[in-house]
Amino acid sequence: MKILVTGCAGFIGSNLVHSLLKQGYKVHGIDNFSTGSAKNLQPFINHPHFKCFTIDLLNLQHCKDAMLDEPNIVFHLAANADIRHGLEHPTKDIEQYIIATSNVLEAMRVNDVKRIVFTSTGSVYGDNAPTPTPENAPFPIQTSLYATSKIAAEGLISSYCTGFGFSAVVFRLVSVLGKGYTHGHVIDFYRQLRRHPEYLRVLGDGRQCKSYMDVEDCIQGILLAIAVSYAGRFEIFNLGTDETFTVRQSVDTITSALMLDPDIDYLGGDCGWAGDNTHIQLDCTAIRTEGWAPRFSIKEGIFRTLNYLQQVESTPRE
Amino acid sequence: MKILVTGCAGFIGSNLVHSLLKQGYKVHGIDNFSTGSAKNLQPFINHPHFKCFTIDLLNLQHCKDAMLDEPNIVFHLAANADIRHGLEHPTKDIEQYIIATSNVLEAMRVNDVKRIVFTSTGSVYGDNAPTPTPENAPFPIQTSLYATSKIAAEGLISSYCTGFGFSAVVFRLVSVLGKGYTHGHVIDFYRQLRRHPEYLRVLGDGRQCKSYMDVEDCIQGILLAIAVSYAGRFEIFNLGTDETFTVRQSVDTITSALMLDPDIDYLGGDCGWAGDNTHIQLDCTAIRTEGWAPRFSIKEGIFRTLNYLQQVESTPRE
Numbered sequence: 001m002k003i004l005v006t007g008c009a010g011f012i013g014s015n016l017v018h019s020l021l022k023q024g025y026k027v028h029g030i031d032n033f034s035t036g037s038a039k040n041l042q043p044f045i046n047h048p049h050f051k052c053f054t055i056d057l058l059n060l061q062h063c064k065d066a067m068l069d070e071p072n073i074v075f076h077l078a079a080n081a082d083i084r085h086g087l088e089h090p091t092k093d094i095e096q097y098i099i100a101t102s103n104v105l106e107a108m109r110v111n112d113v114k115r116i117v118f119t120s121t122g123s124v125y126g127d128n129a130p131t132p133t134p135e136n137a138p139f140p141i142q143t144s145l146y147a148t149s150k151i152a153a154e155g156l157i158s159s160y161c162t163g164f165g166f167s168a169v170v171f172r173l174v175s176v177l178g179k180g181y182t183h184g185h186v187i188d189f190y191r192q193l194r195r196h197p198e199y200l201r202v203l204g205d206g207r208q209c210k211s212y213m214d215v216e217d218c219i220q221g222i223l224l225a226i227a228v229s230y231a232g233r234f235e236i237f238n239l240g241t242d243e244t245f246t247v248r249q250s251v252d253t254i255t256s257a258l259m260l261d262p263d264i265d266y267l268g269g270d271c272g273w274a275g276d277n278t279h280i281q282l283d284c285t286a287i288r289t290e291g292w293a294p295r296f297s298i299k300e301g302i303f304r305t306l307n308y309l310q311q312v313e314s315t316p317r318e
Numbered sequence: 319m320k321i322l323v324t325g326c327a328g329f330i331g332s333n334l335v336h337s338l339l340k341q342g343y344k345v346h347g348i349d350n351f352s353t354g355s356a357k358n359l360q361p362f363i364n365h366p367h368f369k370c371f372t373i374d375l376l377n378l379q380h381c382k383d384a385m386l387d388e389p390n391i392v393f394h395l396a397a398n399a400d401i402r403h404g405l406e407h408p409t410k411d412i413e414q415y416i417i418a419t420s421n422v423l424e425a426m427r428v429n430d431v432k433r434i435v436f437t438s439t440g441s442v443y444g445d446n447a448p449t450p451t452p453e454n455a456p457f458p459i460q461t462s463l464y465a466t467s468k469i470a471a472e473g474l475i476s477s478y479c480t481g482f483g484f485s486a487v488v489f490r491l492v493s494v495l496g497k498g499y500t501h502g503h504v505i506d507f508y509r510q511l512r513r514h515p516e517y518l519r520v521l522g523d524g525r526q527c528k529s530y531m532d533v534e535d536c537i538q539g540i541l542l543a544i545a546v547s548y549a550g551r552f553e554i555f556n557l558g559t560d561e562t563f564t565v566r567q568s569v570d571t572i573t574s575a576l577m578l579d580p581d582i583d584y585l586g587g588d589c590g591w592a593g594d595n596t597h598i599q600l601d602c603t604a605i606r607t608e609g610w611a612p613r614f615s616i617k618e619g620i621f622r623t624l625n626y627l628q629q630v631e632s633t634p635r636e
Contacts, residue, residue, distance in 0.1 A: 090478075098470065139443070141476050142476050147473070147477075148474055152473065155460035158466075159462055163461075236459075
């Protein structure tokens with residue numbers, strides 16, 4: 001089976017490619033290396049079943065060319081990882097998600113590729129969703145361009161399922177931690193504490209409460225799509241741990257793991273950045289029914305992430 | 319008060335401009351005249367408080383220029399009216415709604431214009447919504463690029479409310495009939511019966527069941543936004559009659575009004591076109607609580623539409 005992965009050099013994408021290759025699939029990867037990193041490809045860059053194309057998904061012709069050999073499934077993971085700064089460049093999310101996803105779908109259509117797996121976000125449920133949030137929560141009101149763009153991409157995909165007979169699996173993810181982690185509060189806090197171990201500045205009031213999962217658990221969940229994508233025309237699964245962690249719990253866990261006792265300066269306000277969803281906890285009953293369960297707790301995920309960050313730092317740069 | 323109307327030469331847009339001018343507002347209109355028609359502007363083209371700009375919303379600079387005089391409210395009605403053919407040009411809906419709406423929002427932001435009214439669609443509730451559908455129906459699965467683009471535009475608008483302090487009112491409309499009507503099954507059937515009064519071809523099985531409203535009622539609802547847009551940061555109202563009509567009821571009403579007795583050929587299938595929502599009926603309790611109620615029944619709306627079409631035909635072309 002041939003699989004195409006967009007965003008193959010990103011955090012989740014590179015972990016996914018590695019797992020797919022280990023399971024014996026032939027994998028073609030696409031990345032424009034804007035936020036993805038060639039370093040992430042190193043563990044498998046010379047694997048005989050892997051080929052990487054440096055392509056920007058905003059170029060439709062390049063997308064079409066990349067699918068000429070008709071992969072059996074496209075895992076569409078390419079994303080603008082710079083979520084919290086969406087308001088500083090309001091059209092970037094739109095381009096990165098909506099136009100890029102439209103191009104991926106069009107490239108699939110003209111090449112008769114009909115199975116797609118997409119990584120969306122728990123943020124699509126907006127504010128005021130009941131928690132834990134099921135897939136059929138009340139109609140959301142979007143608060144960020146990031147989540148708006150993800151929900152638009154989901155809609156494009158489901159429209160192609162209706163209109164062109166595609167089958168799709170969409171995963172709405174909680175925040176992902178672990179090996180390859182490049183952005184988010186754990187790395188922010190880690191870097192701050194490396195620079196000044198005696199104090200830590202925290203956006204918001206520390207009470208934002210979210211769910212997290214380790215990227216290894218995330219990949220195991222996403223891989224289920226290979227088995228279930230024929231089962232339904234269009235399937236949506238929440239994917240996350242059942243736990244939540246407040247930012248304050250994260251601070252405690254991180255400072256304790258690093259054996260530091262900094263002064264904590266909460267900068268105030270009820271969310272870290274405008275449009276941030278302050279409480280994300282997903283009801284993951286559906287994906288658990290498919291046989292998936294997370295192996296790592298949030299605390300373990302944070303420990304593993306810190307270990308990874310320390311390993312990266314201790315590796316001599318080329 | 320200065321008001322900007324995008325899509326001012328369209329069916330709903332031109333009716334809205336006419337009402338706004340009658341109520342004493344200064345109105346600037348924008349249209350690219352791709353589906354809008356200069357004929358629709360005739361009743362008020364020389365009104366001293368009206369000015370029309372021929373601008374394509376896909377051009378951001380032109381959007382910004384059009385808002386230099388800082389209107390108090392933007393009514394964003396511009397749309398690709400060619401809904402059912404979305405799959406034939408999959409990127410058109412994306413451009414017309416998502417990019418155009420993004421440009422309108424950016425033009426507003428740089429010119430410090432912060433109130434927007436947007437006409438969305440009852441189709442955003444997707445298939446399988448409970449009917450009558452309330453604004454907080456379960457999380458929808460989109461079946462058409464049209465509805466996907468509308469839901470994306472809604473999300474962009476609510477994100478600008480969160481991120482930039484905009485206030486917005488979104489109306490999710492049922493199908494609109496009446497004076498200025500240019501597309502939809504009533505005109506299709508009318509034209510067919512003018513060409514061949516003895517038979518009528520109908521897409522689908524005739525059991526699709528939808529709600530309709532007369533454009534005059536629609537405009538009265540939309541105008542409420544001027545009063546309520548300060549009440550809430552982001553308000554959504556369904557807007558439609560409480561009734562529904564099957565296509566078969568429409569066929570009966572139209573043939574009876576035209577005093578014809580054609581053979582009816584139902585082409586089969588449960589929907590008129592791929593992605594069509596076969597059952598749309600909105601719960602309009604919220605807008606009714608604001609004091610709005612439709613004056614015309616669906617049957618009256620169809621009669622008025624047929625009268626309009628006959629008037630247009632009997633008017634000598636210039």
